[in-house]
Amino acid sequence: MGPDAQPNAKPAVSRRRVLRWLLGFSVISTAAMVVTPMVGFIVPPKSTAAGSGGKVPAGKVADLPLGKGKVVPMGSKPVILVSTEQGIVAHSAICTHLGCIVAFDDLSGMIVCPCHDGRFNPATGAVVSGPPPAPLPHVTVSVEGDDIFLVPG
Amino acid sequence: MDGHASPIRVLRLLAAACLPAAALLIALGGGASAADPTPSTSAATPSTSAAPVIGVAPSASPEASPIPAPPVPTPIPHPADGGTNQCVECHRAVNDRQAAIATAWEGSIHAKGGVTCADCHGGDPTSDRMGIAMDRTKGFVGRPSREQTIGMCGSCHADPERMRSYNLPTDQYAKYWTSVHGQRLAAAKDVRVAICIDCHGSHDIKKASDPTAPVFPLNVPQLCAGCHADADRMKPYGIPTDQFDIYSRSVHGVALLEEADTRAPSCASCHGSHDAKPPRATEVVEVCGKCHTATQELYLQSRHAELKDAAPKCWTCHGTHDVAKPSEKLFFHPQPPDYQCTTCHDLQARTLRIQLDRFANEADRRCDTCHHPDSDIYAQVEAIAGALSEAQGAYDAAGGRIGEAAGMGMIVGDADVTLSEAKTSLIKAQAAVHTTKLTVIAQTAGDAQKKAGDAQAIAQARLDESFFRREAMIVVVAVIVANVAALWLMRRRLDRRSAVEAGDAPGTPGDAPGTPGDAPGGE
Known part of the structure; x- marks a missing residue:
């Protein structure tokens, strides 16, 4: 002190x-x-490319005319959206043959793999011709107003 | 004069008559293997061991004109059975063998379609008296000969009206007589060749779509092997008998026999069924292209395809029965091969000509079997192989980096998508090899390499982020530890000071070290 x-x-x-x-x-x-x-x-932080279990926005209905299709990302997997008479449907865009990314062929109106010419039914994803051994897996689509959402399975 | 000339004239006539037949027989005997470069361990007769070649003008090896099909016989006439079939009732009672035949027929597609015993054997199916039912004077045929059997089947199956309700083709009869089997039967009356019942059965005929039918796609290889893998049966024809063994190890065989993938080709897919014969060099691109449509399109753009008859075809690089999964090893031999001019050139005609025997050896199905290291094309092949190798390397590296990032808990979905795009380009580049065009291949391979690089960059960014966060965590934890340590030291110093003060003022209650909450003047 x-x-x-x-x-x-x-x-x-x-x-x-x-x-x-x-x-x-x-x-x-x-x-x-x-x-x-x-x-x-x-x-993890939200990302447009990563599905976190919820719905993933996949564009506008107006941007997908009837009879057309396009590939969009859903998380780590590309998905192909097709506008059909029965509505908008989606399938995995990974070819079941060797894993190439398929595309919508406007000329034939089919989903076509660019690698070995595998062809799929755009409405069902079933194999039409070529080497793919299995159909494209279905992906659930939700259309809300003008917005298209993909629902990861 | 006539008396001396006649024997010579007769001999000449005989020779003239025999030569075409002999030529046909030789052509048929060698036809099964002459255009087939599959390596075989089976011994071949000298008549079929001539080196098969392609690239010669078609006129240089004219094929013998096929013997036309005999007219389609009319169906065997017999009284209408009126829904009764006495044949079955009687024969079932004869003995076990006859009973088994009756049972087999009852389970057949013919029985379901109303085709009865009398349709093939003649006779009167309404009578239970043998003398009437099996009266040869009234058209009973009994057991038809093998040659008769073909016509008997054709009498119904070549009739469009009769087959209309079954939606069955009616060209099998005509096709059969164009096949190696039919032609040998027609030319040499060789009844050992396959006829309808050898493949379809006789009394127990089933639909081709029935998985238990011998002609169901999954069963076709074993069906053909039943004869063609039988060395004794094939000995007179001098053709190999190891095709089934070779095929069953090929990508096609594994897909069909092990994976039960009915889209995979069986023997009939390439050779035909009723019109069975080996595909010719001029046909093989179309035959393979039936399934490999995209590859055929690419091939037809190639310099190879421009060579037409002299061109290397699918089987030059991929083989026939032993088609394996393609890989980069198809570019070069590990060591320079033994170059023979005649492998690819007809020295006398000074034309390109591929000697298929050389390519029967899988180890020689390489680009540098024809393209010498001193040639410009060899350098192009090197560039193609290099471009693909670099793209593959970039793809593998990106995949590895993405795996690292994913293993550290990072989200790599966008990198995965980019890698899928790289994979698409890589596979397209590999397929583009069939164009033989360096610019096309290099461009696609470059695209694959770029996308793989993008995917790797994304993955690397995730890894860098992960490292940063872990390093930041270490700093934070270090700060926390230092803070706690500083507080602990501070508290200890305060406690000591309190103890000293308490020592200076004894008797002060509740100020003992370690009980700060009890401090009387704490607030």
């Missing part, structure tokens, strides 16, 4: 209070710093 010390006088802010504040701050900041990156890993 210094010569000017007055043992019986109470300080304005006690050491214990300072200590509590510091401990509280440390606990809260520690928890925040630990939890934040964990949440970042667990709940």
Whole structure:
């Protein structure tokens, strides 16, 4: 104790209070710093290319005239959308032969694989001709107003 | 004069008569293998061991004119059975063999279609008296000869009106007589050749679409092998007998026999069924192109296709019964091969001519079997192989990098999509090899390489992000640890100071170290 010390006088802010504040701050900041990156890993940032379990926007109905088709991404997989008489349908765009990305052929009105000329029925995804051993898997489509959504299975 | 000249004239006439027949027999005997470059371990007779070649003018090896089909016989006449078939009733009681025949017929497609015993054997099916039912004077045929059998089947199956309700083709009879089987039967009266009942059965005939039918696509290879893998049966014809073994190991055979993929070709897909014969060099591109449509289109754009008869065809590089999965090994031999001018050239005619025997050996189905290292085309082949190799390498590297990023928990969906695009371009580039055009192949391979590079860049960005986040985590944790340590030190110092102060003022209650909450002047 210094010569000017007055043992019986109470300080304005006690050491214990300072200590509590510091401990509280440390606990809260520690928890925040630990939890934040964990949440970042667990709940990844939303991306237009990544389906996170919900519906994936796939364009506008107006951009897909009847009898036409186009390939759009759904997460890590390309999907082919086709506008048919029965409505808009979607299939996996991965050819079941060797895994090339198929395309819609305006001339024949069929889904065609550019690698080995495998052809698929645009409405059902069934193999019409060529080497593919199986039909294109179906993908669920939801049309809400003018918006097309894909529903990952 | 006439008396001396007659024997010579007779001999000349005999020779003139025999030569075409002999030529036909030789052509038929060699035809099964002459245009087929499949390697075989079976011994061939000398008459069929001549080196098969393509590239010669068609007129240089004229084919013998096929013997025309005999007229279609009329169906065997017999009294209408009126829905009764006494033949079955009686024969079932004769013995077990006859009973089995009756049972087989009852389960056949013929029985369901109302084709009865008398339609093939003649006789009177309404009578239970043998003398009447099997009266040869009234048209009973009994067991028809093998040659008769063909006409008997044709008498119905070549009749469009009769076949209309079954929606069956009616050209089998005509086709059969164009086949190697039919021609040999016609030319040499060789009744050992396959006829209708050898493939379809006789009494137990089933629809071709019935999986238990011998002619169902999955069963065709074994059906053909029943004769063609029989060395004793094939010995007179001098043709190989190992085709089934070779085929069953090929991509086609594995797909059909092991994977039960009925789209895969069986023997009949390439040789024909009723008109069975080996595809000729002039036909093979069309035969393979029936299924490999895209590849055929690419091939027809190639310099190879421009060579027409002298061109290397599908089987030059891929073989026939032993078609394997293609790979980059088809470009070059591991070591330079033994170059023979005659492999690809007719030295006398000074024309291109491919000697198929050389390509019967799988190890010689390489570009550099024809294209010498000193040639410009060899350099082009090297460039093609290099472009594909680089694209494949880029694709593999991108795939590996994406796998790393995915393994670290990063979202790589966009990289996967880009990699799929790269794969599409890579496969297109590999198929474009059939064009033999370096610019086309290099452009497509370059596209694949670029897309693979894009995919790898995306994956690398994800990896960099992951590394950054992990490094940041380390810094944060270090800061936290330092903070906690500093607080701990600070608290210890305060506690010591409190202890000292407590020592200076003894008797002060509730100010013991470690119980800060009890401090009386804490607030």
